[in-house]
Amino acid sequence: MHSYPLYYEQPYQKTHTATIVDIIDGNLILDATICYPEGGGQSGDIGTISGVQLLNTTKDDDHTIHHHVKQQVFHIGQQVNIELDWQHRFHFMQMHTAQHVASGLLFTRFGIQTVSVHQGERILTIETDAASVDQEICFELEDLVNAVIRGNHPVHYEVHTRTSAQSLGLRRSIKVEGDGVRLVVVEDVDTVACGGLHVANTSEIELFHYSGQEKIRGHIRLIFTVGQMARQQIRKAQDAVTELGVLFSAPLEDLVEVAKASVAQAAQTKSELRRAQQAIASLQLSSLVAHAPLVASIPVVYWNVPQDIDMKDVAQAFPEHEDLLLFAAKMVDGRLLWLVGVQGKASTLFDFNTRKSTFLSAIEGKGGGKAPLFQGSAKADSAVFFSTCKDLMQ
Ligand SMILES: [Zn+2]
Known part of the structure; x- marks a missing residue:
């Protein structure tokens, strides 16, 4: 059974009235839905369905969309009102769009390919094909993505046949089968085939912040925060630095050296003791x-x-x-x-x-x-x- 995916036509729609056409393992199947199901590194939508908590949205092999509700108090044929947790959904749209921009720039400016991506509740990670990525490149990338955000680039969709999509020479191979390939175009920046949800204009990403990197399977995984989470991350780091400054009675420019000396002194005192x-x-x-x-x-x-x-x-x-x-x-x-x-x-x-x-x-x-x-x-x-x-x- 296919559930009609309204989220592609109306990614900004926050509420919708739908009819329950089936209930499978306690999950609601609706005739049409605005809830994006988990997939492509993006988490499923949450919110409420007629006041009952919607815990997750998933898709099965048959493309049927399952709404995982906290209490099963529904019956087939019932009309229900979906309300999305918009803050959650919008943050995922921001992260997803930021990821396209960042992966596009990593490839065109630095020749670095994206191997896999993950969007968590707070962070966006991009696993690259590089064994090392210098900090200067990460900061340059941060600046470039923020310039694209300020540049108000529209994001639009194109449906292509497989052959015409392949002829565009995209940075990423097309993973879906058959024709009707959905391309996501961040104008003048990046084009890839993608089934996810994105903001309509890069300005809505608000802010892109490089938050660090780690090594995984011999590759560098870059960690970013986006939008409101980026602001929170920057303020949290600022708070920690301010508190450490007070603790070590040191100005910002001396803080690391003073902290290092203090740790060394403590180790020496411990061994003398x-x-x-x-x-x-x-x-x-x-x-x-x-x-x-x-x-x-x-x-x-x-x-x-x-x-x-x-x-x-x-x-x-x-x-x-x-x-x-x-x-x-x-x-x-x-x-x-x-x-x-x-x-x-x-x-x-x-x-x-x-x-x-x-x-x-x-x-x-x-x-x-x-x-x-x-x-x-x-x-x-x-x-x-x-x-x-x-x-x-x-
Ligand atoms: Zn996407």
Whole structure:
């Protein structure tokens, strides 16, 4: 079943009264519609149908247009009133027209072909065939498209036979089958075959803004914002720069350098802090070793590690001692982190591997390691951990 596409004749029509001729999977099929169905990189129309939210418009293989409504409260034969979300539709018409202009100029001025396009809710992307596109080219393109916008170029349609369309030597191959090829002509700028919707004059695009690029499948994808979204994007970027300027107390021209220096300074401070923390852990362990009781002339240390010392630093400080039996524990986020260090002759006092399963089950813990260092976590508290260690000593 074909639904009559009024949107080609009347792309600016915002409301229309239609008759429901079928309901398929809860979607309304109308005799004629102003709703553009998703396709060609352009999203489907949204709005309301007799007050019920229209979530999307799609087209099936049979060219039947499906109106996806939020609630199915309709019956076949009913007359309904379509109201488009005009802001949404118009933005897509602006983006689509801007894309023709940009792709046309990319090709004629820079020899760059368009591989694919996508129009999102906020951004327009053009995937090019180029492996790199210099920023100067992107800014030049932005200026050229904005000049076309100011130049008030009319946009019109021509229907051609396949042969006559092909004889025009268009930048893009014709993808549709058969005759009746619909050409979109941005006068003096670009002509391609296209089934999408466009504004009637380039001045309606309002503003074209280059917003960045990314690499995809070895190609550069250019990112743009158009019209109202371009204004919003520029203001958002301006706000961010102003806030960063206040944060770093720097004027615009120095901002990047000041921010870079500040990030480098923070990284240096962080690494100095790490070294200081390691030194504190090392000093505290040395002090504990110096005052520890000796068992068979080997110091045995039970260390309830304070919150400001990291277990990593305890593990790093431990090998500085020749003969040492160390039992260390610390509560982190309600769980006990434990460490058993058996250095040098201490292996005669505590053989971790033969005691491992008894030890882990007593502290309800897990973990392990390789001599001289064993580490893990446990449900038990530090008192249970230390008494278990004491019990398991030889
Ligand atoms: Zn188009």
